[in-house]
Amino acid sequence: MFSDLPRNAGEPVFREPWEAKAFAMAVELHARGLFTWPEWAQALSGAIREAQAGGDPDCGDSYYHHWLAALETMVVTRAVATTEGLARRREAWHRAAAATPHGEPIELGRDGTPVPPA
Template sequence: MSRREDLPAAFDEPVFAEPWQAEAFAMTVALHDKGLFSWREWADALSAEVKKPGAAADGHDYYEHWLAALESLLSAKGVAGRVEVDTLAAAWERAAHATPHGKPILLENDPQLDRGR
């Protein structure tokens, strides 16, 4: 049995630096589990993003590439195009700015939301 002091130094560090990284990871796994893409397709999409010029040598932008790969696959599969993704991202950004500190960010907080639907 291993002892705690035998574990790597980074063992106690969080796996994800930001909540959105965990959410992107979870969405990717869920969409794969639903059969939207194979792991080979995912690996190819992520590899293409990571290999693009301008990627950080230390990998601090890894989950930005992860998210770009996911968006690329969603577009390629006809699930959500770039315009749809960008529109929804902008709505979440507005909702975040309109939400009081300490309150949950809800898309309904977007001041530009069409409430007449």
């Protein structure tokens, strides 16, 4: 199923926490019936092809960026989210990251506003 994932000792390797979260989201959305694995493979390969056409050298360090692009495509094509809604959430995340002290977790409220550190 996930034969192209970066691995170490047979286990998926995540360089950043967000990569593990993106992986988990794809698994959960599949479990909820949003897409089949063949549909996912098509979306992921499409995201990789698009990135390579745009100059991505495919050194392995951008794999989960492709994963995230495929997730965004799936939720938009399945009408779970809109492109505009995703853009607003991304902007809110960047604002929250800028407002969060280094080393503290970045958090957004349900409304997309930054949650101040405790």
